[in-house]
Amino acid sequence: MSLIEPHRFTPHENGHAACVTLPGLHRDTHVDVLRIGRGLVLAHSHFSPAQRHADEIRRPEDQLILAFNLSGRMVLIDPQGARHEVSGGEGWIIRSGGHRLHRIVEKGDGCSNLVISQSVQMLTPALSHLLDLALPPGAPFRRLRLPVPGESALEHLLDGRTTPAAMLRKEGQCLALIGHAIEELSACPRPGCVTGDTELLVQRLTALLAERLAETISMADIEREAGLSHVTLNQIFRKATGMTVFEKLRALRLEAAERMVRLTDRSLTEIAGDCGFSDASHLSNAFRKRFGSTASAWRKNMRQKL
Incomplete structure (x- = not known):
């Protein structure tokens, strides 16, 4: 099982993109990464169904992650050992906490996901406090009712354009999704409650x-x-x-x-x-x-x- 640290292959400059592949994996397995702004990164991951993928992922402690399933299925296992299946067009919000997560994509399933990561340090103290309530260390995962972005939104986010105007547009789209997710949490901040x-x-x-x-x-x-x-x-x-x-x-x-x-x-x-x-x-x-x-x-x- 390999250790993957996404921040190590994320471009350092805003507006820069990278296509990341890992040795020994199928050519259809790769992650397209775009640094949009300070503390804000967009990634589009593709996992080939031709083989099984089992990794450990470690992100910086202060990251908030939105993960939208676009196709297929993957399982994430949090530090407490709880399994979370990301599939069926679902959206999830995750607080990294700097801990390792296990990711499993079974052979035959494959998976494609849209992932937006935001530095919690970029949020206001009030929003950070809300996240402390909604995503405590013992329950860092929450499934969202927030719909997966539609085809037109995905086309605009993943159109490959990196002009200043395009980056401003993409920053707005990503921040809107983060805002919708946090607004949903604010309606029901305690883990396990149903809004x-x-x-x-x-x-x-x-x-x-x-x-x-x-x-x-x-x-x-x-x-x-x-x-x-x-x-x-x-x-x-x-x-x-x-x-x-x-x-x-x-x-x-x-x-x-x-x-x-x-x-x-x-x-x-x-x-x-x-x-x-x-x-x-x-x-x-x-x-x-x-x-x-x-x-x-x-x-x-x-x-x-x-």
Whole structure:
């Protein structure tokens, strides 16, 4: 079992990237690392299913880690010997504490993860105190309800661009994810408690839906993200928004399409594709039901009012 210390192969300068491979491992096993800013690092790990991986990982004591499973499965064993399976598109928040963690990826499973590490020293004293409560040495792992970043967010984070503007964008994306995770902890800081903050859940899932307007989303996907049944989710959404989950998704798609129709010269076919409608006809029918006119007529009317 090899010892891996990620900070030793992390680039020292902001905006610099590295692709790390280890001797004796399959060529498809590697980690792409990008130092985004002071104390903030983004990594995209790939573990080949062609062989079993068993490592010990040791990070600096003051690191906070967000780990999002993108595919496959891995098991992390904390210093107390507790096993934590990272799979199924889950998100986890981990306090390193400077201790070694065992990582196991079984042959045939493979695994891909997005990992964001943040120096706790960069956080305010109030946030550091919250982490001390939520992630004490005896319970350094917490599974999150925070959804894994969607395809468009991942494409932007992993697009390989390192210009100053791109790095500023990526820093904002990473800090937003860290902020969402800590906000979730703040709603239920003690280990083992289950948050009853339904408003926060609705905000999280609404953000997820808004991010994935162009994608095909099933209720099973949303249930998996939230860890709740569709019946419970629809009850929560009706109480908070007056709509079911999919009614909210349709409303978000139509709101986004209306903005594009009104403010841009893009074709209705392009707008339909970006907003989750099957074609321009489907978009226009939705417009007619909501606004009393087709999308093209709506655009013409809005332009005449300017």
